[in-house]
Amino acid sequence: MATLELRNVNKSYGSGLADTLKNIELAIDSGEFLILVGPSGCGKSTLMNCIAGLESISGGAILVDGADISGMSPKDRDIAMVFQSYALYPTMTVKDNIAFGLKMRKLPPAEIEAEVARVAKLLQIEHLLARKPGQLSGGQQQRVAMGRALARRPKIYLFDEPLSNLDAKLRVEMRTEIKLMHQRLKTTTVYVTHDQIEAMTLGDKVAVMKDGIIQQFGTPQEIYNDPANQFVASFIGSPPMNFIPLRTQVRDGQCFGLLDSGQARCELPLGAAAELQGRELMLGMRPEQILLAPAESPLPSVRAEVEVVEPTGPDTLVFVSLNQTKVCCRLTPDAAPQVGASLDLQFDPARVLLFDATSGERLRPGKRQATDNKVAQFKLG
Known part of the structure; x- marks a missing residue:
């Protein structure tokens, strides 16, 4: 040795x-x-x-x-x-x-x-x-x-x-x-x-x-x-990490990313606006980290339509569209929905990764907004 x-x-x-x-x-x-x-x-x-x-x-x-x-x-x-x-x-x-x-x-x-x-x-x-x-x-x-x-x-x-x-x-x-x-x-x-x-x-x-x-x-x-x-x-990762381009909004010194499925949308707290404002942002999240939202979940969630279902045996890959981007979710076989069904998917801001969309650089905002406040999900008019 x-x-x-x-x-x-x-x-x-x-x-x-x-x-x-x-x-x-x-x-x-x-x-x-x-x-x-x-x-x-x-x-x-x-x-x-x-x-x-x-x-x-x-x-x-x-x-x-x-x-x-x-x-x-x-x-x-x-x-x-x-x-x-x-x-x-x-x-x-x-x-x-x-x-x-x-x-x-x-x-x-x-x-x-x-x-x-x-x-x-x-x-x-x-x-x-x-x-x-x-x-x-x-x-x-x-x-x-x-x-x-x-x-x-x-x-x-x-x-x-x-x-x-x-x-x-x-x-x-x-x-x-x-x-x-x-x-x-x-x-x-x-x-x-x-x-x-x-x-x-x-x-x-x-x-x-x-x-x-x-x-x-x-x-x-x-x-x-x-x-x-x-x-x-x-x-690194199979299936690979999801990358979702974000539109951002600033409120009370905090930056929020908008997730839009075409059925509904939600705001995801990202961190201090001073660190993120002016950048094109890419959200990164692994398929197993996008979960079905339980009732009364305090985490941000968005309703999306299932477009593709791929059973693999131990789990099932479900594909939806968010911000006009294909997004993969890894679910257990017993939770697998049918194509055309609508799912409420939750996102934990503490597990979200942010990247500069131009350079690919990892961004690490100093302090994320607390996630115990509900973020409203609402229908598009």
């Missing part, structure tokens, strides 16, 4: 070209599982290759256990990498694929045999040791690729989108296997993915990247509940 720290890491492919990585700052403790997540082309795989030593950095430093490894060759970094393509030797058996790195290090044959047996048992592939990669399924090949990395017992494991070639069911199974493996081994791990479900379920820490910049770094729950900007809020 080892600590990993990136200090102001930059990567450029030449003068006149935009930097692929820009001032990357990250630090994880020994045994932590770090997820690098973001859309295609955001720089996450480049950053992974820089950590592995497959690409050089243009500036900054990469430290393992406090020692700068930026100038070391890949073989001297004591880092093992599992590639998206598995990169198995097709003419070798599973046993020989796992043992290959150990043989290159000239370990004694008895030690190699013991290590292969240990890894095969850990990954439950003992019955596959005599087969060649062409005789294996995609999930089995993935296990062999992981086994080859595990056999080295490195300080750090790197996984570069290892599940992207698998079908949906196998992805879920292998995701669980990787998490169980990490819980058993407690080895420092960096895992690249564009799948935000993998990011939320696997990581101790998550770094969300866009255009070579880390937009936010924190625990999965911090990033889900307290996103730094609209990009992070939209990228």
Whole structure:
């Protein structure tokens, strides 16, 4: 196990070209599982290759256990990498694929045999040791690729989108296997993915990247509940967060956002007018936070017509229109309405997120108006 720290890491492919990585700052403790997540082309795989030593950095430093490894060759970094393509030797058996790195290090044959047996048992592939990669399924090949990395017992494991070639069911199974493996081994791990479900379920820490910049770094729950900007809020979460453009009104020094369904409308207290006035605002709220309004609820509510219903099994996604924008609500199956029905939906101002509609910047008004005063719902004339 080892600590990993990136200090102001930059990567450029030449003068006149935009930097692929820009001032990357990250630090994880020994045994932590770090997820690098973001859309295609955001720089996450480049950053992974820089950590592995497959690409050089243009500036900054990469430290393992406090020692700068930026100038070391890949073989001297004591880092093992599992590639998206598995990169198995097709003419070798599973046993020989796992043992290959150990043989290159000239370990004694008895030690190699013991290590292969240990890894095969850990990954439950003992019955596959005599087969060649062409005789294996995609999930089995993935296990062999992981086994080859595990056999080295490195300080750090790197996984570069290892599940992207698998079908949906196998992805879920292998995701669980990787998490169980990490819980058993407690080895420092960096895992690249564009799948935000993998990011939320696997990581101790998550770094969300866009255009070579880390937009936010924190625990999965911090990033889900307290996103730094609209990009992070939209990228993390399934179904994604709702974004509703707001018209605002100011009264008694407070700013209110108007929610209009075409049937009814309500005012949502947002915070001090001095902090919000003059901005175009975007309201952010996750589907599970928009609830059916109970009778006599003190929270703002608005009546809206159900346009689409999507049962998913454990819950039902219901779509309505607010401010001429499609809004998703996540309800329990027993509360699922029919298309055309009208629902009273409540919004808790304490859970509302606000963003600048132009820049995507997260806005954090200092003090919201108390929510124990009823906000009237009324019909449009």
